[in-house]
Amino acid sequence: MADEARPRVLVLRCRACRTLLPAASNDVAFRCPQCGRSWEIEGDELSERPSSYVLPPPGVREVIYLPYWSFALTANATPRTLDESTLRARDRATSLTRAFVSAYAIYRPTYVGEWGLVYTRAQPKWETRQGHGPQSPGAAITSSDAKAIAHHYILAEIDRAADLGLLDVRVELGTPELWAIPCSDLGEVVRCPWTRGELPAAALDDLSQIRPAAERREA
């Protein structure tokens, strides 16, 4: 029988170290729990994505990590008419160098808030590491969807300074990177250690998957 007559089965195993990837049913990208490299399903293959994790601030307890798509970017907003707001928009565009889009499954994100947008606004200067490190749940949205969302975030940020109609805007987003960003698991809520913002734990689809992973790490 010809090969193409059989459906191909994609085995979710790290291509670098052969460890089975922790996959919930809706996940499309994964951080390897063993070697820390990241893989995204593309067709019937796994493609590698640059993978990083952020160091938590000192003193933060009950740390768990959530997945985010992260993009280096350059944004330029050239004013069509010069005034205070368009000059502010021009400077704001230049100040945006990285965009974040939360990749975990969440119920009612418009209600509970989107930390990717918060981080994109804040432009944090985080210390990152590569390689073996924390476990984190898989990404439930694709990097190409995240890229489109990141583009919207950047435009919305520039538009806060001046109407986009008064500007010629150019945004270039780099390679999608899968980042694991820490927060504190406080039981009923998870809390961002930088903004002190909180998400109800019940809104996080994969939290039950993350918590056993955290317990295994501490064992």
Ligand SMILES: [Zn+2]
């Ligand atoms: Zn691996």
